Amino acid sequence: MQPLIEDDLEALTRQVLHMGGLVERAVDRSLAALLERDQPLAREVIDGDAEVDRLENEIEERCLDVLALRQPVARDLRYVAGVLKINSDLERMADLAVNIAERAEVLSEVPPLPFRPDVTRLAALVKRMVRDGLDSLQRLDAGLAFRTWQADAEADRLYRELIGQAIQFMREHPERLGDVMHLVGALRNLERLADHATNIAEDVIFVVQGRIVRHHMREFAPE
């Protein structure tokens, strides 16, 4: 019996969600390493990146195989095209987690900086956005994708607030300038993680609704 296109799409979904799980774990661990000043954990994130890179290539090959051999149309076609783009986003998110882990390694060797509660808040929000973005893909849930997209404004606000605090602290403690700049680097990567989660959400809405909503999100209301 010939396998159906549904089987191929299901296999593709399993694989991209597996990759999503690895990326989510890398993000969570890099943030724990940053907040808990945990060098061995940071090292694990850095060492784990090769597996994500390998999976990215595998998923891209599989997307092209499905396109060539199954020639999907309509929603199935949008789904494969969406996975192709989400796959790129996920790989870049893993790289951002590695960058955060590298900053965490450096920062765990200097005295603690005083922004822990606000960094924790931003980290929790971004972690939720990453998880919701992946859940919206798994369930093809445009409503959840829309809420993920909405959360980005709050992530931007928290990020800008933290940068303002960091600048103020550097003014008062010029001797900690180098250390704060490492934290600023980590925060910037955190903010970019939120952007990628937003991109995934936009792609999910496109898959489900067949409408490109990015740049028009404000006019968009999910059923």
Add this chain to the structure above:
Amino acid sequence: MQPLIEDDLEALTRQVLHMGGLVERAVDRSLAALLERDQPLAREVIDGDAEVDRLENEIEERCLDVLALRQPVARDLRYVAGVLKINSDLERMADLAVNIAERAEVLSEVPPLPFRPDVTRLAALVKRMVRDGLDSLQRLDAGLAFRTWQADAEADRLYRELIGQAIQFMREHPERLGDVMHLVGALRNLERLADHATNIAEDVIFVVQGRIVRHHMREFAPE
């Protein structure tokens, strides 16, 4: 007479190169605005972004149409999948140019900072990378794509050097801290532009050679 798939691919190429031209222009102008402290020019970049957003949607729709109606295989399929990803990169590059233009607006209202020669050097390198990445797409030239990819190491080096200088300057001039942080933001966007040009180069090599070279670039030697 029915149009050929070649005609469709040619139309797609024309459109993505048109978008590439707009993005290259936005990048060049944002950097000129930053270096020349030119507020009206910065404003033009910011206002021009809507057209890029529109084109991104149009190109994505066209890619899906070609996939659905033409069902390309082998190199044609890789080409359409590559354009789909390059399209996303281009749109994000336009956003980065907007961010640089916004920093340029702020920085043109404060006294000049002393890093002009090095910023000029980094800007020139990144502009070349963007142009070479697009040229390698137009000519499907894997060799040029590889050289674009190689240039990223130098962009990273120049960027890190500049950040070191910025930290040193902030130590000596804490009263200019806020201004320098705007420049640091612009530099980071510049470094990300180089990353996106590198992504485009990787996709071009994949289209031409049918091999996914990212994460394995060091083993790669073009014919």
